[in-house]
Amino acid sequence: MKKIINDPATVVAEALHGLAVAHPERLRVTTDPAVIVRTDAPVAGKVAVISGGGSGHEPLHGGFVGSGMLDAACPGAVFTSPTPDQVQAAVTATDAGAGALLLVKNYTGDVLNFETAAELAEATGTPVRSVLIDDDVAVADSTFTAGRRGVGGTLLLEKIVGAAAERGTDLDGCARLAASVVAGVRSMGVALTAPTVPHVGEPSFTLGADEMEIGIGIHGEPGRARVPLEDADRLVARLVDAIVSDLPFVAGDRVILFTNSMGGTPLLELYLAHGIAERLLAERGIEVARRLVGPYVTSLEMQGMSLTLLRADDQLLDLWDAPVCTPALRWGM
Template sequence: MKKIINQPDQVVDQMLKGFVYANGELVKRVPNTTVIVQKHKEKNKVALVSGGGSGHEPAHAGFVGKGMLTAAVAGEVFTSPSPDQVLEGIKAADNGAGVLLIIKNYTGDVMNFEMAKELAEAEGIVVEQLIVDDDIAVEDSTHTAGKRGVAGTVIVHKILGAAADLGMSLTDMKALGDELVKQVKSIGVALTAATVPEVGKPGFSLADDEMEYGVGIHSEPGYHRTKVKSSSAIAEELVSKLKQAFDFQSGETYGLLVNGLGATPLMEQYIFLHDVEKQLANEDVSVAFKKVGALMTSLDMNGVSLTLVKLEQDWLKLWQHPVDVTDW
């Protein structure tokens, strides 16, 4: 294992210290916690809190700021933060208009965030929650009951963050989020697995000429292992799965996210996006926005994921709403 770290058990704390040092004009760390919170909060607006295990940077701390998250709570690598840490995030984020939790669908995250919600409500804070389960590759995988929450979570952060910034109520944001989550779907492919610092070896083994469709962001198994394919062939496979999941209809409008999983150069992400464009050109649907970059990573995993969101109502305006965060 080759990593630029010190002690493996100190990576999260030291990462957060470096993150705040680099971005102290926008964010701060709540003392004695793993909570990153907006430095300049606005009163009487719904607060958004997300988080989960570390190793997915820039998610989630990189999306804390005006127009996206109010606070992010980091757990240890690929491990949910504790209920007490999430509670501190809720308390730090609360602006007086309630808090909406955005939770990726992993058993530990759901359990701990829901426990924190109950603790916060006992202290008089109004809290709602959304569970994002956008990964269509497999169901009931490692760490998960049902579909996993992956890069589509970032789209939820962006659209709901805009709604909060524009003054939408907690009740209306919960309703919007429920509809949005239904229309966000993702699927990925990996050429190599992630290596957790405290483990010291990849989460699974792929031969030099192998890749795996449908791998999760914690190195969970996918649905098919095969010889390495071209970018064009990978795009054809992933778009076909998303087409089936959405049942594309003529005239529909989508947003598109190509997400690098940690060790994939932007060059390759753009090549893949070009191939996705060619696949979608064969369908009678339009693409209203495109986003490319490493936004929901898996440490040093080499691979990409593809997310589509079927746009409804005024969602495009919310996507285009300006933000002031470190990693958008």
């Protein structure tokens, strides 16, 4: 295992320290419990938008804390759900009276721990709503979930709902908007290599030199199929076909296309794949109205990529375009 770390037991705490000193104007970070909060929180009259999950997926979620996106993020240990006390601390730090919306990826630990935290917060008088993101079309169930996994669509959800909350949308309105995003977003990924969790010290799975895993999860969970390595045209076509047929997306749809590196795929390859995806969608009569390309929802150093499509109307596109200022996503400010 070759990693730029000291002790696997302290890697998350040390990384959080680095995040805090790199972005003191945007973030404040605590480590007991571990919570990342925007510096101006709580914002009077604003719904607090909170998410979180295991570390190792950076910049998700902590890199998306800031104006126009998340009010707080709860980082668990590597590939491990945050605890209820982390989520409760995030609610306490960000609620200014308008309540809190929890955006939860569909992994068993995340669902249970966010649910417990929501109950604790409501018991103290804070109104809370929770929305589950389950955009992965690859599998019905996995090692980590009951039902589909929450993957790349999480970023689009956090951006759009964060923009609405910044504009003053109330708690129920933000929850309805989040549910509409979840209903219209689909993702699928592929792995060429496995990630190595620091405290484990060896790859999560083994792939031959001429193999790839189609439909991999962001924790290295099994995918839909293990197949011989293909060229980019055929690989991207596999992902596009699976995503488009699932909703389904149809000719005339406008979409946001998110082409994501799983951590180890260089931008040279990622832009190549993105160009293929745009061409394939155009051939189907699907208009890419907005796009995002880069390593935003990663799986440590895994080589691979994912595609995410969100069916987007004028309202969603307007919220996507709205100003955002976070460590990892910034425009319009």
